[in-house]
Amino acid sequence: QVQLVESGGGLVQPGGSLRLSCAASGFTFRLYPMTWYRQAPGKERELVAVIFDRSGSTNYADSVKGRFTISRDNAKNTVYLQMNSLKPEDTAVYFCGTQVASRAYWGQGTQVTVSS
Numbered sequence: 001q002v003q004l005v006e007s008g009g010g011l012v013q014p015g016g017s018l019r020l021s022c023a024a025s026g027f028t029f030r031l032y033p034m035t036w037y038r039q040a041p042g043k044e045r046e047l048v049a050v051i052f053d054r055s056g057s058t059n060y061a062d063s064v065k066g067r068f069t070i071s072r073d074n075a076k077n078t079v080y081l082q083m084n085s086l087k088p089e090d091t092a093v094y095f096c097g098t099q100v101a102s103r104a105y106w107g108q109g110t111q112v113t114v115s116s
Helices: none
Strands: 003-007 010-012 018-025 034-039 046-051 058-060 068-073 078-083 092-100 103-106 110-114
Touching: 003 092, 018 034, 018 092, 018 110, 034 068, 034 078, 046 068, 046 078, 058 068, 078 092
Parallel strands: 010 110
Antiparallel strands: 003 018, 018 078, 034 046, 034 092, 046 058, 068 078, 092 103, 092 110
């Protein structure tokens, strides 16, 4: 079955960097777009970034443009989110996601806390 496992979260000071990873299994990874979402306490889950399958093109939320980079390694079935110049408002649980056969799948999430 489809499984998504995130890693790489943690506590970082403002201005710092983190790289999140999401290991995927149970589907033909290279054929599907992959997304990163985040959810802060008391807020709705929001789309952070998406990377498409064939073109590898990307889209970002305005709030992270120029600071975050999504990438994928189809040989490793892994999608990444490089986060630079982190701000306290980036604090959230970050989830990777995909949609296979019209069903959405999510990982368990990884906590990112930006604080001094």
